[in-house]
Amino acid sequence: MEEGRKIIKKEELREAEVRENDSYLIPHTSYLLPPTIGLTKESFYDSEVDQIVCWLNNGIDIIHLRKPNATEEEIKNLLEVIPSHFHSRITLHQHYTLSEKYNVGGIHFKEFQRKELNTATLKVWKKKGLRLSSSVHHMDEIPEIPTLFNYLFLSPVFDSTSKIGYNSNKEILKRMKKERFPHHQIIALGGITPKTLSELDGSSFTGVAILGYLWNASSEEIKNKAFELQSSWKTLDLMP
Numbered sequence: 001m002e003e004g005r006k007i008i009k010k011e012e013l014r015e016a017e018v019r020e021n022d023s024y025l026i027p028h029t030s031y032l033l034p035p036t037i038g039l040t041k042e043s044f045y046d047s048e049v050d051q052i053v054c055w056l057n058n059g060i061d062i063i064h065l066r067k068p069n070a071t072e073e074e075i076k077n078l079l080e081v082i083p084s085h086f087h088s089r090i091t092l093h094q095h096y097t098l099s100e101k102y103n104v105g106g107i108h109f110k111e112f113q114r115k116e117l118n119t120a121t122l123k124v125w126k127k128k129g130l131r132l133s134s135s136v137h138h139m140d141e142i143p144e145i146p147t148l149f150n151y152l153f154l155s156p157v158f159d160s161t162s163k164i165g166y167n168s169n170k171e172i173l174k175r176m177k178k179e180r181f182p183h184h185q186i187i188a189l190g191g192i193t194p195k196t197l198s199e200l201d202g203s204s205f206t207g208v209a210i211l212g213y214l215w216n217a218s219s220e221e222i223k224n225k226a227f228e229l230q231s232s233w234k235t236l237d238l239m240p
Contacts, residue, residue: 035207106131158191161212
């Protein structure tokens with residue numbers, strides 16, 4: 001191990017999560033584990049709300065409503081049927097003005113959107129009390145990204161389980177086991193399952209975002225999946 005590099009254990013995570021840039025506006029359902037974020041499928045389906053609520057009750061801290069082709073009315077209708085006490089744990093990927101009406105907790109900017117934003121605009125959203133997140137695919141860009149973002153999705157860490165042919169960038173995990181980004185919260189995205197979680201051991205990721213593994217499951221199956229995810233998390237030691 002490199003000198004000066006400390007491995008942080010699960011029990012120490014809550015103390016390590018205090019950051020100068022108020023990064024931990026992130027709600028937690030399990031205080032001994034790093035944040036676990038879910039992303040919805042792009043399409044709507046009948047049991048979606050039940051599954052979203054079930055996951056929010058079983059270990060998922062934040063749900064990103066990622067519906068790139070959805071109209072504002074469709075996102076509004078979805079928010080209407082998600083119980084309002086969960087809205088602070090929802091992040092919107094579009095139609096951001098709905099965040100005020102529904103007291104949504106966060107908004108997410110695509111990589112190209114982030115590059116077009118200026119600091120003043122980010123501060124306006126930040127003053128509204130929103131979590132800000134974005135995506136990044138090239139690690140060399142991370143130090144230049146404004147620290148106003150509460151967290152960043154870095155992908156693809158593993159082969160995607162939801163996008164055929166969207167394969168991992170193996171350099172990401174190698175570098176995340178050697179490098180730290182103390183001013184940014186980096187969330188692993190792409191192919192996250194209980195099996196691949198173990199490969200994050202010793203890395204500087206501060207949480208995971210999951211898509212394919214979460215959906216198309218009954219309530220009982222979701223509870224079993226949640227148990228498997230949390231059991232895998234408990235085996236990991238992460239760098240602060």
